[in-house]
Amino acid sequence: MKLEFRTAGESHGPGMMVIIDGLPAGLTIDVEFIHEELRRRRGGVGRSPRMEWETDQVEIIGGVRWKKTLGSPLAFFIPNRDYENWTALMDPLGEVPPRYEEITVPRPGHADLSGMVKYRFTDIRNVIERASARETVARCVAGAVAKLFLAHFGVTVGGFVESIGPVVIGGEEDWHTKIMRARRSPLGIFDPAKEEEVMEIITKVRDEGDTLGGRFVVAALGVVPGLGSYVRPETRLDASLGFYLLSIPGIKGVEIGEGFRSAFLRGSEFHDEIVYDPTRAPFPFLRRTNRGGGIEGGISNGETVWIRCSMKPIPTLRRGLHTVDVRSKEVVQARYERSDVCAVPRALVVGEAMVAWVLACSYREKFGGDSLSETLASFSDYLTYLENWKK
Numbered sequence: 520m521k522l523e524f525r526t527a528g529e530s531h532g533p534g535m536m537v538i539i540d541g542l543p544a545g546l547t548i549d550v551e552f553i554h555e556e557l558r559r560r561r562g563g564v565g566r567s568p569r570m571e572w573e574t575d576q577v578e579i580i581g582g583v584r585w586k587k588t589l590g591s592p593l594a595f596f597i598p599n600r601d602y603e604n605w606t607a608l609m610d611p612l613g614e615v616p617p618r619y620e621e622i623t624v625p626r627p628g629h630a631d632l633s634g635m636v637k638y639r640f641t642d643i644r645n646v647i648e649r650a651s652a653r654e655t656v657a658r659c660v661a662g663a664v665a666k667l668f669l670a671h672f673g674v675t676v677g678g679f680v681e682s683i684g685p686v687v688i689g690g691e692e693d694w695h696t697k698i699m700r701a702r703r704s705p706l707g708i709f710d711p712a713k714e715e716e717v718m719e720i721i722t723k724v725r726d727e728g729d730t731l732g733g734r735f736v737v738a739a740l741g742v743v744p745g746l747g748s749y750v751r752p753e754t755r756l757d758a759s760l761g762f763y764l765l766s767i768p769g770i771k772g773v774e775i776g777e778g779f780r781s782a783f784l785r786g787s788e789f790h791d792e793i794v795y796d797p798t799r800a801p802f803p804f805l806r807r808t809n810r811g812g813g814i815e816g817g818i819s820n821g822e823t824v825w826i827r828c829s830m831k832p833i834p835t836l837r838r839g840l841h842t843v844d845v846r847s848k849e850v851v852q853a854r855y856e857r858s859d860v861c862a863v864p865r866a867l868v869v870g871e872a873m874v875a876w877v878l879a880c881s882y883r884e885k886f887g888g889d890s891l892s893e894t895l896a897s898f899s900d901y902l903t904y905l906e907n908w909k910k
């Protein structure tokens with residue numbers, strides 16, 4: 520069974536929507552959990568003060584009855600709280616307001632110029648509205664539902680911010696500790712001793728009218744071996760993770776495990792040697808190290824699946840980059856519209872959502888079923904099969 524999602528909606532329009540198709544019947548939809556993920560996505564640090572206190576709430580339009588999925592497509596609507604201030608500009612059935620001024624100054628680093636060329640728009644507003652990262656709120660709903668589904672297979676997806684600008688947060692703690700600590704941090708970092716340093720650099724850069732990027736790591740714990748496949752390009756688990764993570768606005772680099780560092784290592788220094796441990800469940804073959812990120816030949820190997828993403832600095836700068844007004848051809852400074860200084864902690868939550876989504880697709884495909892009980896029966900059979908490798 521194929522799991523799919525599709526989002527619709529504009530940043531300042533009536534709201535965002537996500538339709539999730541292909542889930543089995545009988546999955547409990549915990550709305551509190553979805554709201555908690557949306558709260559994490561909104562973040563607080565590096566944001567404009569007004570945005571900090573707004574919350575996102577979902578309305579369920581279809582696919583769920585008495586908190587359980589029905590096997591039909593799920594539809595969630597997330598109203599845009601700001602819409603009331605934008606109705607004149609964004610009413611889907613409205614008219615162009617009198618004396619309306621089109622936006623004709625494209626911002627470097629955004630979809631503005633290429634988007635208006637592609638769609639033959641004269642008003643950049645048409646591009647901004649959909650290219651904006653507001654769309655990721657809908658993806659986080661899909662990701663939260665994916666996490667609820669994955670919990671039935673003992674899979675946890677989490678992550679942490681590993682660097683913001685020049686500040687790197689390192690440590691030898693285990694995955695679980697790092698993820699749990701990062702969840703409690705407004706910056707998404709697992710070392711509380713580094714919070715002040717990170718805050719200082721964000722504040723300094725904000726005061727200078729500039730922005731920052733950084734890196735985050737997402738890990739999936741408890742993934743069984745055998746998800747994904749080498750048989751076709753699009754069935755490779757690493758390729759699917761790369762696709763969805765690179766589809767997040769601002770993400771410019773994705774590596775599976777120590778992917779980029781691997782280029783500098785010898786084979787003997789990089790590859791994860793196989794060991795046999797009959798006490799390990801469900802699969803008794805494991806690795807001493809996990810530099811490969813838990814995937815070989817496009818298939819999960821039973822280790823933690825982990826991925827690192829690089830995010831570029833936010834392209835909307837208060838101090839304004841140079842650009843050209845496409846109408847007058849004058850050299851001007853790019854417009855500044857309310858914007859984050861650094862969105863890496865927020866992008867981490869979107870990254871988790873996309874990793875959870877890809878894994879949910881893989882579990883769905885491998886274990887099938889019309890109802891969750893059928894899916895889990897098939898999963899249980901697979902666990903028995905893996906256990907038998909001990910013999």
Ligand SMILES: Cc1cc2nc3c(=O)[nH]c(=O)nc-3n(C[C@H](O)[C@H](O)[C@H](O)COP(=O)(O)O)c2cc1C
Nearest residue numbers: 628629650652768769833834835858859862865866
């Ligand atoms: C969660 C999140 C929040 C973002 N917030 C902003 C923002 O406030 N201002 C901004 O200019 N870009 C922001 N971005 C990045 C832009 O959306 C992105 O750089 C832009 O759409 C261009 O896409 P590209 O970088 O993938 O080419 C954010 C990205 C994410 C994932």
